[in-house]
Amino acid sequence: MKKVLVVDDSETIRQHVAEALTRVGFQVIEASDGAAGLQRTEQHDFSMIILDVNMPLLNGLEMLERLKQDPKTAGIPVLMLTTEAQRSMIERARQNGAKAWLIKPIKVESLVSTVNKVLLQQGAS
Amino acid sequence: MSQLKIPEVSAAITFSLSQSVKATPCAGRLTLSLPEALFTIMKAESMRTPQRLDWVRELTNQLAARIKHRLLPFGAAMQPLLPSLVTRDALEGQRVRFPSMRIYLGRTLRGDVLVMVDGNIDESRLVYSGPADVGNAGDVIIF
Numbered sequence: 480m481k482k483v484l485v486v487d488d489s490e491t492i493r494q495h496v497a498e499a500l501t502r503v504g505f506q507v508i509e510a511s512d513g514a515a516g517l518q519r520t521e522q523h524d525f526s527m528i529i530l531d532v533n534m535p536l537l538n539g540l541e542m543l544e545r546l547k548q549d550p551k552t553a554g555i556p557v558l559m560l561t562t563e564a565q566r567s568m569i570e571r572a573r574q575n576g577a578k579a580w581l582i583k584p585i586k587v588e589s590l591v592s593t594v595n596k597v598l599l600q601q602g603a604s
Numbered sequence: 605m606s607q608l609k610i611p612e613v614s615a616a617i618t619f620s621l622s623q624s625v626k627a628t629p630c631a632g633r634l635t636l637s638l639p640e641a642l643f644t645i646m647k648a649e650s651m652r653t654p655q656r657l658d659w660v661r662e663l664t665n666q667l668a669a670r671i672k673h674r675l676l677p678f679g680a681a682m683q684p685l686l687p688s689l690v691t692r693d694a695l696e697g698q699r700v701r702f703p704s705m706r707i708y709l710g711r712t713l714r715g716d717v718l719v720m721v722d723g724n725i726d727e728s729r730l731v732y733s734g735p736a737d738v739g740n741a742g743d744v745i746i747f
Contacts, residue, residue, distance in 0.1 A: 490655045494655070534686075562665060562670075564669070565676075566739070567737070573747045577747065578747055579744065580747075581743070582739050582740065582741050584666060584741055584742065585744070596746060597746065
């Protein structure tokens with residue numbers, strides 16, 4: 480079973496994402512901020528990470544940069560799920576290796592479909 | 605407005621707002637208040653208890669983001685911080701301290717929804733300067 484890490488300071492968002500992905504066969508691990516998210520990556524092997532941007536302690540863009548700097552986590556595809564929508568920020572995430580940017584609120588079907596598309600791309604590359 | 609009843613559950617988000625490159629940013633606060641009865645229509649898809657307090661925090665966050673993006677074409681850069689819960693008593697006090705606070709009222713079948721904004725926002729300086737380069741809620745951008 481593929482493991483997905485969901486990092487968001489909103490429990491509501493984590494719950495919605497976890498329910499949606501669990502329903503289609505993923506195992507979901509949650510973290511409420513970037514620092515806790517990095518800790519989870521030391522404890523589990525993830526197939527994907529879904530990251531909010533605005534979070535306490537370590538924000539999503541900082542966590543993305545740390546993930547891509549670490550050879551152990553650099554290959555994990557990362558999706559950004561956030562209210563932020565400015566192209567400059569989206570471009571920064573793209574340059575730092577994120578695979579997709581989803582702007583909240585997002586339909587569950589769009590989220591699941593994006594997760595599957597990115598994992599397919601990852602498998603093909 | 606003094607008779608307006610503040611709904612039971614509220615979250616607030618503080619922000620800074622720069623209305624031009626040279627101007628000193630002003631501080632402000634956006635508050636969203638919802639009636640408890642509104643939570644009865646939340647869809648609980650799992651056995652986990654719906655986190656209504658967290659939900660109002662997240663809604664406030666999403667509302668602030670929308671306002672931030674709507675202000676960009678007017679040359680105003682809003683920088684919201686993280687949302688937090690706020691009590692009705694604190695809001696009542698805030699209303700007394702900031703009589704110029706803007707209050708927006710929305711009616712639902714389950715009670716009123718209030719949005720309150722305080723801060724020195726100079727509306728005369730909001731001049732449309734062209735579309736901003738921002739995405740829309742619900743967009744999916746695959747790189």
